[in-house]
Amino acid sequence: MTTGDLEALVRVTAPGYVGETPPDVAFGMMDTPIGQLALAVTARGVVACSYENEHVIFERVSREIGTFIGPDPRRLDPIRRELDAYFSGRLRAFTVPVDLRLATAFARTVLQMTMAVHYGNVTTYQEIAERIGRPQALRAIGNALTANPVCVIVPCHRAVEAAGHPGGYAGGLAAKEQLLRLEGAR
Secondary structure (H helix, E strand, O other): OOHHHHHHHHHHHOOOOOOOOOOOEEEEEEEEOOEEEEEEEOOOOEEEEEOOOHHHHHHHHHHHOOOOEEOOHHHHHHHHHHHHHHHOOOOOOOOOOEOOOOOOHHHHHHHHHHHOOOOOOOEEHHHHHHHOOOOOOHHHHHHHHHOOOEOOOOOHHHEEOEOOEOOOOOOOHHHHHHHHHHHOOO
């Protein structure tokens, strides 16, 4: 049995094992005040911070990015620390790098617009649509925001349908309202 065979066997039989070769994608879960988040990190950055079922996220990451996926606290802990600080009101801007490969090209454009919206502020779907030169694409904007693979860190919750109408959110309306209250959004 070679060292590679042994490491492969250990990965299958002991999923908490971190050998000499770290996984291509670090994967784990995190409990937060608004629900459990599935986290996935590549060499480029956070590729998933999602409310979706962990098995769904694991399968999607495996299919679209890489198959060597496993726990790697060295890469997950910085994200967990920033999320903890955010939820406790001590962090206003995330510094962890983001990898938006799981989003479509259009969604990446929309999500990058939300990254420019500062803590405590909101923008509307219409404002985003106008900034990207697609003023009639409100439904597409809403769909791109709801499909955000890196929730909370990429602040799609800061985009509202219109004044007084929060619009959809991957984590549900209650989670979106809680995040906006946490930030004291206007």
